[in-house]
Amino acid sequence: MDYKNAGVDIEAGYKSVELMKEHVKKTMRPEVLGSLGGFSGAFSMEKFKDMEKPTLVSGTDGVGTKLKLAFLMDKHDTIGIDCVAMCVNDIACAGGEPLFFLDYIACGKNFPEKIATIVKGVAEGCIQSSAALIGGETAEMPGFYPEDEYDLAGFAVGVVDEKDLISGVNIKAGDTLIAIASSGIHSNGFSLVRKVFPMTKETLDTHYEVLGRTLGEALIEPTKIYVKALRSVKEAKVVIKGCSHITGGGFYENIPRMLPEGICAVVHKDSYELPAIFKLLQETGQIQDEMMYNTYNMGVGMILAVDPADVEKTLAVINASGEKAWVIGETISNDKGVQIC
Numbered sequence: 120m121d122y123k124n125a126g127v128d129i130e131a132g133y134k135s136v137e138l139m140k141e142h143v144k145k146t147m148r149p150e151v152l153g154s155l156g157g158f159s160g161a162f163s164m165e166k167f168k169d170m171e172k173p174t175l176v177s178g179t180d181g182v183g184t185k186l187k188l189a190f191l192m193d194k195h196d197t198i199g200i201d202c203v204a205m206c207v208n209d210i211a212c213a214g215g216e217p218l219f220f221l222d223y224i225a226c227g228k229n230f231p232e233k234i235a236t237i238v239k240g241v242a243e244g245c246i247q248s249s250a251a252l253i254g255g256e257t258a259e260m261p262g263f264y265p266e267d268e269y270d271l272a273g274f275a276v277g278v279v280d281e282k283d284l285i286s287g288v289n290i291k292a293g294d295t296l297i298a299i300a301s302s303g304i305h306s307n308g309f310s311l312v313r314k315v316f317p318m319t320k321e322t323l324d325t326h327y328e329v330l331g332r333t334l335g336e337a338l339i340e341p342t343k344i345y346v347k348a349l350r351s352v353k354e355a356k357v358v359i360k361g362c363s364h365i366t367g368g369g370f371y372e373n374i375p376r377m378l379p380e381g382i383c384a385v386v387h388k389d390s391y392e393l394p395a396i397f398k399l400l401q402e403t404g405q406i407q408d409e410m411m412y413n414t415y416n417m418g419v420g421m422i423l424a425v426d427p428a429d430v431e432k433t434l435a436v437i438n439a440s441g442e443k444a445w446v447i448g449e450t451i452s453n454d455k456g457v458q459i460c
Contacts (some may be wrong), residue, residue, distance in 0.1 A: 131229040135257055136248025138235035142242035150218070160253030162219050172281035176215035180205035181272040183367075184309040186239050186310035190268055193319055195233055197341040198271060200247070201306045204342035206275035206367065207248040208363055208365040211349045212362045212421070214285040216248040216279030218253040224257045224270045237271065240341075248346040250275060263264075277410035281309040283353070287361035287377040287424070294360060296384060296426045297433055298447035299348060301420035303340040303396055307367040308414045312338065315404035337396045343420045345443070352423070357433050361424035365416040372413065374422060374457045384422075387460060390447045394418040412459055423448060 130225065136155070143155050152161035153318055167173045182201045189198045199222070207217040220239050223402035224234060245252045251258060264270070316322055316334065323335030330337045345364075352359055361377035374384045401411050411417060425433050430446060 120164075123402075124421045126442075131231050131259070134231040135229060135234040136149070138231050139238040139242075141359050142235070142239045146242050146245040146249040146250065150216070152252045153251055156252070157254075160221065160252060162251070162276075164386070167278050170278075170280040174279050174281045174284065176210050176213045176277045176279055177275065178206040178209035178271070178277075179274040180209070181270065182306050183262070184313065184430055185306050185339070186269070187270065187313060187318065188309065188323075188335070190322060191320065192266025192335050192339060193338060195236045195240070197240050197243075198348055199242070199342070200244040200341035201240075202271050202273045203241055203248060203250070203275070204344045205215065205306055206273050207244070207250060207277070208342075208345050208421070209278035209415055210275055211248075211284065211346045212364045213279065214283045214349075214353070214359070214362075215279040216348060216350070217248045218274050219253045219278040220275045221252045221253065221272075222255040224255070224269055225264060226269035227261060228266040229257065229259040229260075235443060237269070238415050241273070242245065244341075244344060245320075247344040251275075281405050285359050285362045285377075288379055290360045290377070290379055290382055290424045292382060292450055292452040293427065293444055294450045295427050295430050296386065296448040296450065297423045297425060297430065297437070298391065298419040299345060299421040299423070299437060300443040301328065301394075301416045301418055302343045302345075303337060303344040304400075305366070305396065305416055305420065307416070308400075309406070309415060311406075313398065315400055315406075327399065329399060345421050345442070347439050348440045348442045349421075352433055353437045355432055355436045357425060357429045357436070359425060360422050363422045365419050366423075367414075369414050369416065370412045370459060371409075375455055376457050377422075378450070381452060382450050383456050383458060384448060384450055385458045386448040386460065391445055393420065398433055402450045420449065422447065
């Protein structure tokens with residue numbers, strides 16, 4: 120009896136590391152010290168000593184049950200982007216610049232090519248956010264996960280000068296709310312998605328004219344990474360008073376997280392066209408409006424609060440960065456919360 124007979128293939132682990140190295144190399148930053156394969160990742164902070172009060176910000180998250188979709192479609196090259204996005208978007212939401220990322224993959228059986236494909240997606244997410252992929256772990260856990268399934272989680276660290284932290288404390292009545300478009304459902308609410316649509320190959324391969332593609336292609340679309348867009352706003356010298364990443368809990372849970380007491384966010388549903396995937400999901404599942412806005416991003420990945428005088432500049436720089444932005448509402452004096460009208 121040996122470890123391989125027990126279900127853990129050490130040689131497959133070595134092969135996975137070799138296959139993923141080409142992807143990891145593309146994410147390197149000058150601050151990275153050492154190379155892939157050590158017991159820890161080292162990152163120099165020398166570059167940030169010129170900040171008045173350099174402050175570390177961090178985020179950790181997984182992909183959730185969207186992974187079930189990847190298993191069914193046997194598509195594993197974008198799910199890593201979702202994992203990175205869920206972490207680095209939270210960092211950017213605080214005004215931080217993502218520095219490095221670490222991933223954790225747990226699987227029932229290590230198929231090196233599949234693991235390398237997952238990491239390729241992680242590396243792409245890191246490239247999009249300018250974060251270095253400095254380490255990770257692949258754990259083969261036979262008997263714990265089915266052979267063809269895995270879990271994926273990540274952890275990111277960023278930096279921001281303390282004076283530039285986005286906290287929401289200075290939001291006041293009369294400020295403007297700016298939305299940045301999502302790419303689709305992103306990585307939240309898939310437990311409900313899987314109840315609405317039968318998770319079969321036939322269902323996922325069904326082409327919908329309103330979507331312009333198959334249902335599976337629309338659902339697995341990776342999460343937008345907003346680091347570049349928020350960086351462009353900062354570089355334009357616009358003060359972002361508050362920032363909300365619309366993830367699990369939708370509008371009702373996430374928008375209040377950026378608001379001070381006594382301030383309510385008013386969101387106008389008719390300020391934009393609801394993406395087709397959300398219309399299809401709501402109609403098929405007969406889901407009430409409130410539940411939709413309490414579960415999904417509804418086409419909005421980020422919401423920023425800015426002074427009305429900065430609205431035009433903010434919209435211009437976000438759109439110039441390649442994202443789509445529009446005014447979605449305003450803040451008023453009222454109990455802390457959200458009004459969707």
